[in-house]
Amino acid sequence: MKVLLIGANGTIGKLVKQNLASRHEIIEVGKTSGQFQVDISSESSIRQLFEQVGKVDAIVVTAGDVHFGAMKEMTSDQFTLGLHSKLLGQVNITLIGQHYLNEGGSITLTSGSLSHNPTFGGTNFSTVNAAVDGFVKGAALELKQDRRINVVSPTVLEESWHIYGAAFPGLEAAPGAKVALAYQRSVEGFETGQEYRVW
Numbered sequence: 001m002k003v004l005l006i007g008a009n010g011t012i013g014k015l016v017k018q019n020l021a022s023r024h025e026i027i028e029v030g031k032t033s034g035q036f037q038v039d040i041s042s043e044s045s046i047r048q049l050f051e052q053v054g055k056v057d058a059i060v061v062t063a064g065d066v067h068f069g070a071m072k073e074m075t076s077d078q079f080t081l082g083l084h085s086k087l088l089g090q091v092n093i094t095l096i097g098q099h100y101l102n103e104g105g106s107i108t109l110t111s112g113s114l115s116h117n118p119t120f121g122g123t124n125f126s127t128v129n130a131a132v133d134g135f136v137k138g139a140a141l142e143l144k145q146d147r148r149i150n151v152v153s154p155t156v157l158e159e160s161w162h163i164y165g166a167a168f169p170g171l172e173a174a175p176g177a178k179v180a181l182a183y184q185r186s187v188e189g190f191e192t193g194q195e196y197r198v199w
Helices: 011-020 043-053 076-100 123-142 158-167 176-188
Strands: 002-006 025-030 056-061 101-110 148-154 195-198
Touching: 002 011, 011 025, 011 158, 011 176, 043 076, 056 076, 056 176, 076 101, 076 123, 101 123, 101 176, 123 148, 123 195, 148 176, 176 195
Parallel strands: 002 025, 002 056, 056 101, 101 148, 148 195
Antiparallel strands: none
16 A cells, blocks of 8 residues: 555654555655655645645554643643644645545544543643544544544553653553554554544
8 A cells, every 4th residue: 555654753653654664655754854744734735745645545644743731821822733733734634635545545643542531731632632533533424435534542652651651640651563553453454433542
């Protein structure tokens, strides 16, 4: 398959690429790196990406900025960061990308465990992740019959625990390879409208 991987050089993106690369052609996309560049907060940038890449068999998104910080100090602009980047970025990739999917193609988005397991400072994450989960459930009903969409909802990865672990007391990190398997399941599997939790 021809897999468009947006966020290919992030922690999760690298793991997904490692999992899929031996079986599929991976088109690596980043904000400033990769074979192609895209600003997922810009609809015109997303359109330009798909015009350059053309038809694909799978779209995987592991990119998106979100604000982490105490709500009592949060500004509207900080809260809007997650809405414009991780939420609307993935929504617009889906709205535009659906027209570039080959028959039997799939879209895999990324949310996260904070939609169900909130933590202090993570209100923007909780909001955005829950919205992405809801979008996928609705979108699955409206994609062309042979196209699929799913979302992977990971907790903090073992590879990132040293950075974020203090914000998640009493919780366990997820092995990166296990998180990558959820993306493989979405890309190579048969389900649609699913939220693959890796907690």
